[in-house]
Amino acid sequence: MIDFRAAGPLEQFEIVKLVDLPLGGIDISLTNSSLWMLIGTGAIILFFVFATRRVSLIPGRLQGAAEVLYEFIADLVRDTIGSDGRKFFPYVFTLFLWILVANLFGLLPTFPGAPHGLHTFTTTSHLIVTLALAMLTILIVIVYGFAKNGLKFFKLFAPSGVPVWLLPLIAVIEVVSFLSRPISLSVRLFANMFAGHIILKLFAGFIISLFGAGGAFALLGIFPFLGTIAVTMLEFLVAALQAYVFAVLTCIYLSDAAHAADH
């Protein structure tokens, strides 16, 4: 019999090496995290291969779904960044889909009895992953901001219409807020995924504990069970919402870079 209680709430975040892959002293082995990145990305690619295989004027179901996603992100980019946003559309689209699928696939149930390394894994529950994505966004913002506005990009920190005596204070606040963007962007996604999965694990653990206690306690196990269902539904919402939030904030930051000179 499998001892369900063996797994602690943090064990689901552990990284397990699957295939050793040292690359000149740097360990880039295939892990369960890599596996789920590959599964998620592979699923997206597969979906789009089939959705765009025979593109027709009257879209089929897959093409229709892909077009809904396309229009959704295209509208977001157009509304937030404006005409300059066109070149960032593929980036925001990829970012949104990658995070969305990573979040959603992390909620898939693990096949019972699967070895530890093949348990469902949420790649976005690791700060290093979300931080890398956030830093990529901020890097694009900085490079594009300077390329488009030159030194006027610094006007981002000095909004027009602010009294001169208040400017030093505002500039400091703006700089701090700009520097904290990658942190807030990455921690928001990471913390949501991390906390959500811990809560799920704890609620599920209560069911096992209560059931193991036997008698009247076994009946009380229904409450954490209902709780688990509720939290699972909530987590699906959070998974989609956090991917959307990441995409929206990326668009807003890119919009700042595109229009820094007009501030």
Next chain:
Amino acid sequence: MSVFLMMSAAAAETAHGGEAASASLPQLDPTWWPSQLFWLALTFGVLYWLMAGKFLPTLGGAIEERRDRIADDLDQAAEFRRQAEDAEAAYNKALADARAKAQSIAADTRAQMDEEIAGLQAETDEALANQLSAAEARIASMKADASAKVREAAADTTRAVVQTLIDEAPTDDAVAKAIDAVRA
């Protein structure tokens, strides 16, 4: 209350189990950071490359084409509508023209027929008048003839009466005078 106690006990138990498995957060263990970054860069990069190079242009092209097609179709529909309206106007005009023409033809025919009738009437009137006057002339001549014959007969009778009475043949002048006298 006991439920909460039980739950917190269970939580403590699972938390303890977790501690036994790994002392700290797996997220803070830098051992796997290079691997995660590498695979993130690989999967994200490949996905971006495919999206930007293939999938999104294909989808965007399809959406664009559909939008153009719909706009074209709407334009064409408007064009057809305009043509239909033109055709209707032309039809109405032709109808009005035909009606006017028919009316003018009818009026012309009527006028022509009136003229013809008038002509025939005049002809007939004239012929009748001629016949009438001819008949009148004939009546007049017959009347004159008759009265001349009556006068002759009267003259003959007078001459005979006078012959018988006085055994003398009166002259024609005397007879004529006598008849005139009687007639007057």
